[in-house]
Amino acid sequence: MKILLRHILRMCKLRFVRRLQQFILLLFTLALIALLGVYATSNNSLVISVRKIENHTLMPDRELLCPKQLPELWAELNSLNDSYGLYPENVNMKLIKSAIRCAKIIKVETLKVQNSFKWLLTLEGEQKILYKPLLLQKDQRETKCNTGCEHPEYEVTAFVINRLLGFNNMPITTGRQISWFEEIYPVATQDIKSRMKVKNNTDVCFHWKCPYVEGISEFCFRRGIIQGSATVWLNKTVNIFYAYNSTDYQYHDFHYYSRRAIFMQYLQGDNRYCSVFRSIPPYTEDRMFYHVIDMAVIDYMLNNVDQRHTYIIGDDGKTIVNIMIDFGQSLCPTPNTVLGAPIYQCCSIRNSTFKAVYRLRDTLEQEFEKETRDDPLYPLLLPNFFDQIKRQTKELATFLDFCVTHKGLENIIID
């Protein structure tokens, strides 16, 4: 009897242990399934999954990557917020960027405005995109400001920094990699097809003259793989302030570009600079004046001397919405302290911009890395080029230190 009892007890124990094992196994499997589910939904098409195509180039797998509801997504993107910027603050930036990076291209046209080489893409769901292909290697640049081919990776850089500064007034821009053979050729206009020549059966080449560069050069996309910046095209009229007569002024008159003797003199230290600037419409208006200060901040960080005061008309047909575009000539190799003149001479700045400059002085590298790690053009900048931005951000903060010391914090901050 005793033996039987012991035997039954052992059996029960064994079964219990087995049950326990089965139970733990079940729990583990359920947890794994839940984890995979959360992972899949949270990444919802953002997972950078790649497949190798025949020519061994890594390309995004459209099936896995692309958001599905494109027309709705573009509609959300275009729901312009007139007073605060170009897109709603709470926009799902990751989703929109992933849509721009992988949505099927249904049309490619040449865009013949201004100087840089660019195409207008139409993506599935009818969103237009300004696409600037990278023509130069990331380590190539001219020795003079504003000459030579543009660097579209600087457009992506500028967008990230514009957002880190909290401006939200640059059309959304991301890197995109495109295959000439698979994505462009089948939907390109005749003029694009006839301009681009295939060499050695694989490379796609064309001739182009970059501004202020002697002669025409040939550029090739190896194996037809093109990298470039993709910018949301605004369905608005984009206007630029130009000085039409001697009493009109625009942002360029207040910096490096100034060809007006009076401003040159002010830039060289005359302290009437700001009072004159502030007395000229439209800069009598706070909204316009502080936009110039914001432009000076981003231009100083990027050493960009090319930006003009650009705006669109808001949905009400009346409001001016200040925007920022055209940073392809940033990272000018020579220093331009006068680009900071609106900051260190006026010593008046939006509180949000003031705080952002100090924050970025300390955290730019980490924040930039986080925002750009998944970009198809990653790394956007070579380390020594990025160092230039870090250095210029630190200089900007010293201009603000100077203002605080001379005018007092409460007199320089507005909001």
Ligand SMILES: Nc1ncnc2c1ncn2[C@@H]1O[C@H](COP(=O)(O)OP(=O)(O)OP(=O)(O)O)[C@@H](O)[C@H]1O
């Ligand atoms: N996202 C956009 N949406 C609508 N229009 C745009 C957009 N970006 C640029 N444009 C228009 O296209 C013009 C040229 O764009 P952009 O300044 O980027 O070209 P660019 O060739 O780099 O110019 P530049 O030769 O002056 O450097 C702008 O002046 C503006 O009118």
Ligand SMILES: [Mn+2]
């Ligand atoms: Mn440009």
